[in-house]
Amino acid sequence: MGLLDRCQELFNTANLYEVLGISKGATEAEIRRSYYKVSLRVHPDRAPEDPQATDKFQVLGKLYAVLSDAEQRAVYDEQGAVDEEADVLSQDRCWEDYWRLLFPKITVQDILEFEKTYKGSDEERQDVIQLYAQHQGDIEAIMASVMCCSQEDEPRICSIIQEAIKSGAATAFKAFTQEGEGKKKARRKRAAKERQEAEELQKELGLGDEEDSLAVMLKQRQKSREQNFSSFMSDLEAKYCKKSAKTPKRGKK
Structure with missing residues (x-):
């Protein structure tokens, strides 16, 4: 199942921007901030009562990887499609490590x-x-x-x-x-x-x-x-x- 289908299944919308609650014209900083807030709500450690928390967290990681990549975002904006073969959607990536790399703990x-x-x-x-x-x-x-x-x-x-x-x-x-x-x-x-x-x-x-x-x-x-x-x-x-x-x-x- 592709990324857009998974978004529809888990977040009731196939629109990547709607999943994050932002507009298509959102800046890179706004995308990053919204990704953090939404992913924090569904993080497996913070939402253990949600049986789909892990799946949602992983899908959000892929979603952000697409929207934070200029080329992939351009393809999505123009065609409404995601290149599932793209390296940013590599299935062997640890999305928890990716998330912590983006958001190290504040001291x-x-x-x-x-x-x-x-x-x-x-x-x-x-x-x-x-x-x-x-x-x-x-x-x-x-x-x-x-x-x-x-x-x-x-x-x-x-x-x-x-x-x-x-x-x-x-x-x-x-x-x-x-x-x-x-x-x-x-x-x-x-x-x-x-x-x-x-x-x-x-x-x-x-x-x-x-x-x-x-x-x-x-x-x-x-x-x-x-x-x-x-x-x-x-x-x-x-x-x-x-x-x-x-x-x-x-x-x-």
């Missing part, structure tokens, strides 16, 4: 280095505005979703949003512009409790330097906001992990 030092360049950048501003629109002004959801963000960053994040509203780059949602003082106090109280717990854990473990402190913070965030923490790590790995060296292209078998 605490990677996060520290990324945080220094991300905070205050135009990229952060764009992400904040996008999340503001996505959550329709719900600052709690926004704060939980912005990467490398803590309660101390709220005034800065709100300032970004306010400037975007003022310039016309964002809609003035009532959830943001008219948020009640009670919600603000509850959010600050919750954040203070999380910070205190993190500090107590840090003292208990005898940790002191910046890297150890961040590790504690990440563990605390994972405990209190599991879903958003996972999303943060997914985005970070998909967008910023070091790319491995490209394998040399080979011709058809």
